[in-house]
Amino acid sequence: MQLRNMTHPNLVLFDVEAHTKEQVIKQLISELNKEGYLESEQEFLKAVLEREEISPTGLERGLAIPHGKSTSVKKAAFAVARLNTPLAGWESIDPTNQVQLVFLIAIPESEADSTHLKVLSTLSTNLMKDGYLEGLMAAETPEAFMNRLDEEKVNEPAADQTFTKTVVAVTACATGIAHTYMAAEALEKAGRELGVRVVVEKQGASGIEDELSADLIKEADAVIFATDISPKNKERFAGKPYVQTRVAEPLRKGKDMVQNALNNPDGVVEKGEADDMSSPASSGGGFFKDAVQAVMTGISYMIPVIVAAGLMMGIAKLGAMPFGLVNELGDPQYATHSNELFVILHHLDKFGALIFKFMYPIFAAFVAYSLADRVGLVAGFIGGAFAGGLHHTFWGIEEGIPSGFLGALFLGLAAGYIARFLNQKIQLNKNFQAMKPMFLIPAISVLSIFFLNFYLVDPMFGGLNVLLRNWIESAQGTGDVVLASIIASATAFDLGGPINKAAGAIAIGLAADEVYPLTARVLAIVIPPIGLGLATVIDKFVVGRRVFPADLRVAGNTSLLLGFIAISEGAIPFMLRNPLITIPINIIGAILGASTAVLLGAVQWLPLPAIWGWPLVENLWAYLLGLVVGAGFIAFANIFVRFSLEKRKERNA
Known part of the structure; x- marks a missing residue:
């Protein structure tokens, strides 16, 4: 091209x-x-x-x-x-x-x-x-x-260059685009400089490119997996020493990776057990690191389900607003109403609720997949179905309390570790190898998940959800504020980072189980960017001078706009510039705003923090007052703290 x-x-x-x-x-x-x-x-x-x-x-x-x-x-x-x-x-x-x-x-x-x-x-x-x-x-x-x-290539190998070793590699990033190809080029370049032939297969967004042939794999001395997702068809590399790392690593350590693959590999892909290699997110980091990264993988796959469910329900409720039916839309009478629009809105609302039911199965399935690859998917999915309470629905247990997010977390991790253990330990004659991934591992792992859920997860986490629900219901406001403060502080801490996402997963899980609404969560998303953006606009009116440098004033305008459309990352430049100032103020402002709104009766059950979701909030005036309190605190606190620092700097000059 x-x-x-x-x-x-x-x-x-x-x-x-x-x-x-x-x-x-x-x-x-x-x-x-x-x-x-x-x-x-x-x-x-x-x-x-x-x-x-x-x-x-x-x-x-x-x-x-x-x-x-x-x-x-x-x-x-x-x-x-x-x-x-x-x-x-x-x-x-x-x-x-x-x-x-x-x-x-x-x-x-x-x-x-x-x-x-x-x-x-x-x-x-x-x-x-x-x-x-x-x-x-x-x-x-x-x-x-x-x-x-379009200049000609300047680092192609010489026509007479000879290689004594061959390394094959697979590169793949989460979106299958730029990093995939750059990592491949970096490995090939490193190989040429070391006198090692490196041939790379790219597993990108459009599928497998430059697929490695069976003869080339057989000839190879080692294999490198530089991937952010589980590489496809790993069984081809059985018997080969391997190194596994993230897709970005070859750009910085290409030579080291080639040398490690040949001289100090992470292990060997064992025959008949190629699938026991964990995904790159769970390779070589120990139990705790494996578990944390597996959970983050599950969350990333769960988010589109949440978005789809929220959109379906949001569209239905927005459509019902002109008729005053937002709260009554779930009534069965609207399933057969004479007005066809009401029928559609009713079923669309129910459709969104149905999609939410698959949130936990998807989450747990990909937690297990991150740990055990394909052999963990089935048990993980079943574990997530238990956590979502689908067994109560099918077994007719009307009073059953699902274990929710904690159950999905426990069962997803358990499914992954059980499936990985079985895959590593079960040894079969080569004529019966197909029985292991198709029969033995699914049967044993799913049965294990059944007993774990029956005797441990449902009684423990289902009971915990009952206690939490009862505590919130009996707290008469105090419990609400404590929980709102915890969720708001975690959400505002890293502006879309892992702590924010973990808090979001828990909050959405509580909302999906109808334990606790998302009010604190959605407010804490928008309060920091709006507050910081507001500070850059009003600082000169409050203290008579600009306290933000020119670049942050420009960032402030963007942050203000992005805040109203619920993109908290607009505030990141402020956090990067002055983390010790910005992060604590963000947390306190989010807690104040969320607590104010919750105490005054604002309720938002849907994950729609942007301005177009505000009409779906119960007691919108309380919600907006909480937003003003939180954003106002962040704005004024930033202005006065930075003004004080500027004055101190001037005195010391």
Whole structure:
């Protein structure tokens, strides 16, 4: 693919002044729109920001490749920004990366699995070539930059280069795009420098590319798995020494990985037991690290289920609002109502509730999958079904209390560890190998989950849920505030990070079990970005001067906007700049706002924190008052603390 055909000199911007990731992206989108590539700037911006939520698009060596697929893109293209001042706040696979060269790729939805991947793979592979990036950074004009986009490869092996060893590798990232190809190129380059033949199979978003042949695998001396998801068809590598790591590692330690695979491997893929290798999230980190990373994997797969369920119920309730039927929509009379609209809204509401029932099975299944690969899926799914109380439904136990999130967590982990243990320990004659994954492991692991749930999980965690529910119901406000404070503080702590996500999973689990609403959770998502954005607007009116530097004032405008659409990450630049100030104030503000709203009777059961979800809140006035209290505290506390620090600095100058 010729990259220069995918852009235009007017889309190559030099000496760009920007202080945030969003500023860069918006400027490039504006240029794409001016050149006629977009139908709607806002629609494409939304697609790009949604992609940013999935995984880092910042790479290393000053690079970032944000991208988006949208129906608003008329024709595939990319725009480039070379920044005057590197950005340190762009989330990257290399935590020290300071972004200076940005490629923004725009792809029509209809070309999502073709042009999209070709551009990303070509660009990301080229960027790993020796001298390629330096050439782009040295270009003095947009035309020169475009000419260098398709320069010939500069690090191809010499025709007469001989290799004494062969290493095969598999690369795969969560989204199957840029990192997959960059890791592959990094490994091949490291191999050439070491005199080792490295051949890489890419397992990307469009499937397996450059698939390794059976003869090549047989010839290989070792295998490298550089993946963020479980590699496919691992059984092919039985008997080979292996190294397993995350997809970003070859970009930093390519040579070390090749040498370790040959001289100091993590282990050997045993014959007939290839599936016992855990996913990269659970390799070599010990019991606790394996468990934590498995839980995070389960949460990542559970989130789309939650979103889908919330949207279905939200659409139904918003549709019922003009008729005053939001709370009555679940009444069976509306299933056969004479008004067809009411019938549809009723079933759509029930449909959302049905989707919620699959939240725990999906979560537990992928927790087990992270630990044991495919052999853990069935037992994990069954464990999640127990946790969701589906057995009570099918067995006709009307008063049954499901074990909920804690049950799903316990049974998912148990299913994964049991399945992995069985896969490692059961030895069969090669003629009966197929019985192990198809019959023995599912039978024993599922039976184990049944007994664990029957004698331990249901009595313990189901009972705990009963106690929690009774405590909340009998607390008459005090218990509500304590729980609201815990959920709000964890949500506001790291602005979309792992603690935030763990708190969200627990809060949503409690809501799904009808134990405790999501009021504190949804408020704590929006309070920090709104509060920090507000602080940058009113500081000069409060203390008579600006207390935020220019770059944070720009970030504040973005943070304020993103807060209203429930994207808390807009406040991250503030946290990165002054974590000791920002994090405690965020936590206190979220607690104050959530507690105020809960005490005054605000109730939100749906995971819809954005402004369009506010009409679904019971006692909206209390909810908005809590938002004002929390955001106001964060705004004024930041202003006064920073003003005090500025005055102290001036006195000491």
